[in-house]
Amino acid sequence: MDNEKKTISFEPKSMKELSNLLEANKDSYHEIWVVLTKKEHANPQPVSFHEAQTEAIKQGLVDSRSKKPE
Numbered sequence: 001m002d003n004e005k006k007t008i009s010f011e012p013k014s015m016k017e018l019s020n021l022l023e024a025n026k027d028s029y030h031e032i033w034v035v036l037t038k039k040e041h042a043n044p045q046p047v048s049f050h051e052a053q054t055e056a057i058k059q060g061l062v063d064s065r066s067k068k069p070e
Contacts, residue, residue, distance in 0.1 A: 009033035012047045015055065022059050032061065 006029045012018035018034065025032060034052050039045050056062055 005030055007031040007033065009035055011035040011037065012052075015047055015051055018047055018052060019055055019059075022055060022061060026059060026061055 008025065008029050008031075010021060010033075012021065012034065022032065034047075034056075036047060036049055036052060037045055
């Protein structure tokens with residue numbers, strides 16, 4: 001399969017895990033979906049939307065789409 005079509009999704013348990021995964025995979029996948037734990041299911045939330053967005057911007061990965069679970 002061509003790398004331009006590959007997609008992954010994951011739920012980071014920490015900012016370090018998120019940062020490492022993005023860095024290691026940003027050139028290997030067309031899309032990287034970050035699944036965030038809702039605040040009501042984890043207190044404190046392992047990674048917030050703002051933290052994930054900031055890390056994506058820092059690494060040059062930005063997309064304005066969000067997707068709710070089905």
